[in-house]
Amino acid sequence: MAVLLLAEVAGGALATDAVAKTLTAVAPLGEVHVLVAGQGGDAAAAEAATLQGVSKVLFAGDHGFCHMLAEPVAELVVGMAGTYSHIVAPATTDAKNILPRVAALLDVMVLTDVTAVVDADTFERPIYAGNAIQTVKSGDTVKVLSVRTSAFEAAGAGNAAPVEAVGTTASTGLSEWVEDKVAESDRPELTSAKIVVSGGRGVGSEDDFALIEKLADKLGAAVGASRAAVDSGFAPNDWQVGQTGKVVAPDLYIAVGISGAIQHLAGMKDSKVIVAINKDEEAPIFQVADYGLVADLFQAVPELTDKL
Amino acid sequence: MKVLVPVKRVIDYNVKVRVKADGSGVDLANVKMSMNPFDEIAVEEAIRLKEAGKADEVIAVSIGVKQAQETLRTALAMGADRAILIVAADDVHQDIEPLAVAKILAKVVADEQPGLVLCGKQAIDNDMNATGQMLAALLGWSQATFANKVDVDGDHAVVTREVDGGLQTVKVKMPAVISADLRLNEPRYATLPNIMKAKKKPLVEQTAADLGVDVAPRLTVVKTSEPATRAAGIKVGSVDELVAKLKEKGVV
Ligand SMILES: Cc1cc2nc3c(=O)[nH]c(=O)nc-3n(C[C@H](O)[C@H](O)[C@H](O)COP(=O)(O)OP(=O)(O)OC[C@H]3O[C@@H](n4cnc5c(N)ncnc54)[C@H](O)[C@@H]3O)c2cc1C
Ligand SMILES: Nc1ncnc2c1ncn2[C@@H]1O[C@H](COP(=O)(O)O)[C@@H](O)[C@H]1O
Numbered sequence: 315m316a317v318l319l320l321a322e323v324a325g326g327a328l329a330t331d332a333v334a335k336t337l338t339a340v341a342p343l344g345e346v347h348v349l350v351a352g353q354g355g356d357a358a359a360a361e362a363a364t365l366q367g368v369s370k371v372l373f374a375g376d377h378g379f380c381h382m383l384a385e386p387v388a389e390l391v392v393g394m395a396g397t398y399s400h401i402v403a404p405a406t407t408d409a410k411n412i413l414p415r416v417a418a419l420l421d422v423m424v425l426t427d428v429t430a431v432v433d434a435d436t437f438e439r440p441i442y443a444g445n446a447i448q449t450v451k452s453g454d455t456v457k458v459l460s461v462r463t464s465a466f467e468a469a470g471a472g473n474a475a476p477v478e479a480v481g482t483t484a485s486t487g488l489s490e491w492v493e494d495k496v497a498e499s500d501r502p503e504l505t506s507a508k509i510v511v512s513g514g515r516g517v518g519s520e521d522d523f524a525l526i527e528k529l530a531d532k533l534g535a536a537v538g539a540s541r542a543a544v545d546s547g548f549a550p551n552d553w554q555v556g557q558t559g560k561v562v563a564p565d566l567y568i569a570v571g572i573s574g575a576i577q578h579l580a581g582m583k584d585s586k587v588i589v590a591i592n593k594d595e596e597a598p599i600f601q602v603a604d605y606g607l608v609a610d611l612f613q614a615v616p617e618l619t620d621k622l
Numbered sequence: 623m624k625v626l627v628p629v630k631r632v633i634d635y636n637v638k639v640r641v642k643a644d645g646s647g648v649d650l651a652n653v654k655m656s657m658n659p660f661d662e663i664a665v666e667e668a669i670r671l672k673e674a675g676k677a678d679e680v681i682a683v684s685i686g687v688k689q690a691q692e693t694l695r696t697a698l699a700m701g702a703d704r705a706i707l708i709v710a711a712d713d714v715h716q717d718i719e720p721l722a723v724a725k726i727l728a729k730v731v732a733d734e735q736p737g738l739v740l741c742g743k744q745a746i747d748n749d750m751n752a753t754g755q756m757l758a759a760l761l762g763w764s765q766a767t768f769a770n771k772v773d774v775d776g777d778h779a780v781v782t783r784e785v786d787g788g789l790q791t792v793k794v795k796m797p798a799v800i801s802a803d804l805r806l807n808e809p810r811y812a813t814l815p816n817i818m819k820a821k822k823k824p825l826v827e828q829t830a831a832d833l834g835v836d837v838a839p840r841l842t843v844v845k846t847s848e849p850a851t852r853a854a855g856i857k858v859g860s861v862d863e864l865v866a867k868l869k870e871k872g873v874v
Binding site for chain 2: 324385411413415416422440442489490497545552560583586595602603607622
């Protein structure tokens with residue numbers, strides 16, 4: 315039996331880092347076939363074929379699979395499910411939208427945000443905002459799971475797997491795509507960046523968030539935010555790090571004006587080195603920080619940007 | 623149009639979770655429980671649809687232990703019209719899996735014929751983020767998850783969703799399942815008079831067995847453990863010291 319990996323495609327390009335990390339997670343489970351869906355995904359399919367651990371790429375190029383709408387993509391995956399022991403994807407918002415639908419259509423449970431593959435039936439996943447780790451064994455015939463990519467290293471490239479076309483046409487009618495509002499940015503993507511600089515409510519305003527962005531740009535880092543910063547309109551929703559935002563584990567995470575609520579820690583506490591800058595020495599963020607600086611961010615952040 | 627809002631009783635989001643020493647789970651005895659925060663947002667959205675004349679009735683439904691009555695009373699105090707409790711467990715430590723919850727909800731949908739199910743995106747206890755999508759699959763309905771803005775207009779709804787790249791807007795055919803994200807609205811507090819009134823609103827009870835749904839779990843919990851703890855860090859006295867430490871570590 316083999317593994318079917320639903321590829322993440324963003325803006326027409328393969329989300330290579332997310333797919334490569336998922337490949338590492340599922341490598342012990344058997345041969346992996348990567349499914350790329352959506353018209354115009356030829357380049358993404360070709361890219362997927364270069365990743366180590368891929369034995370075959372399946373490309374479903376119908377226009378109706380574009381934008382990864384859950385209803386047609388779930389139907390596509392279910393139609394192909396027959397020969398697979400596992401159906402997997404990186405735990406992106408697309409996969410979180412699609413995989414539970416796939417699982418229910420197959421009458422099996424879904425396992426979301428898997429952080430370790432113990433064996434073919436047994437997996438670890440965090441619960442309660444990462445305050446507990448559950449080891450669960452699935453009794454279902456097909457295992458449907460999303461992988462928390464921050465827990466795995468990326469598989470390498472240099473492969474040349476065959477690409478096969480899948481002729482399935484998408485069913486339409488239940489939902490249609492209207493528009494995407496995606497900010498273009500030259501910064502690294504949050505979940506694959508080596509360094510992340512995040513700002514919280516303490517930053518105070520959207521204008522002052524420029525301080526965070528300047529420090530990030532000096533370091534070639536991605537920018538993150540707490541929920542409070544996003545709710546207050548200082549930062550866009552896709553910068554939110556945490557239990558219900560993005561989960562990151564960079565080499566360096568710098569939290570500025572963030573108190574360290576458990577819901578925020580859930581998204582960053584596996585970072586290799588954590589720095590916290592906060593004027594309140596009692597802030598819980600200092601309990602997870604390797605280096606804590608008790609200071610006013612309006613002085614400390616420009617000084618840090620200068621001296622790096 | 624009726625709107626069905628599934629609400630889950632979960633550990634309050636402010637409570638520090640404790641893993642039981644024997645690895646059998648987390649300790650929920652005598653712990654403060656509340657409505658799942660995302661479900662408060664879903665209830666609020668449903669009430670606003672009613673206030674805007676787009677819904678006639680808001681029905682809250684919860685699946686779990688008998689104590690979930692309190693959660694439903696909260697939904698009623700916020701403004702839901704009536705509530706349904708499906709008792710599916712006796713032990714507060716037994717979590718009903720999203721697939722079973724979705725199957726129960728599908729039965730409730732068949733009975734009540736709502737035009738919309740508005741649920742939370744994720745329960746903050748199991749962090750599954752699955753039930754709404756599973757329900758939509760079982761019903762063959764459209765789905766719009768992680769909603770940040772919902773505009774119901776006759777036979778369809780236009781929903782803006784919070785996604786990894788930013789925001790995505792989709793148009794879904796009704797009936798639909800929509801799941802609420804954090805920024806959809808700010809839920810109201812129940813006022814004292816409304817809490818009193820809620821006590822008189824109808825709350826009916828059924829069991830999973832009444833509905834003929836098997837809630838036996840598909841996943842066996844082998845163990846529950848503490849996450850790895852981080853080694854204690856240090857406080858640095860100045861930006862210069864911080865820069866020196868980061869260079870020493872080789873991360874900048
Ligand atoms: C269901 C649910 C899901 C959630 N999901 C998430 C999530 O995914 N991500 C997330 O982040 N949160 C999430 N939260 C919210 C979380 O509980 C906290 O409310 C949030 O993380 C607080 O953000 P903050 O630290 O920026 O703000 P605050 O807690 O207000 O902290 C601001 C900090 O800034 C410091 N400060 C102020 N001024 C300065 C200054 N001049 N210099 C230095 N420091 C200063 C203060 O001392 C304080 O510590 C969620 C909550 C719920 C209920
Ligand atoms: N036991 C339950 N009773 C009522 N609603 C539930 C229950 N479990 C899940 N839900 C709904 O489904 C959403 C997602 O939950 P989950 O899939 O468990 O993360 C929640 O926000 C609720 O709206």
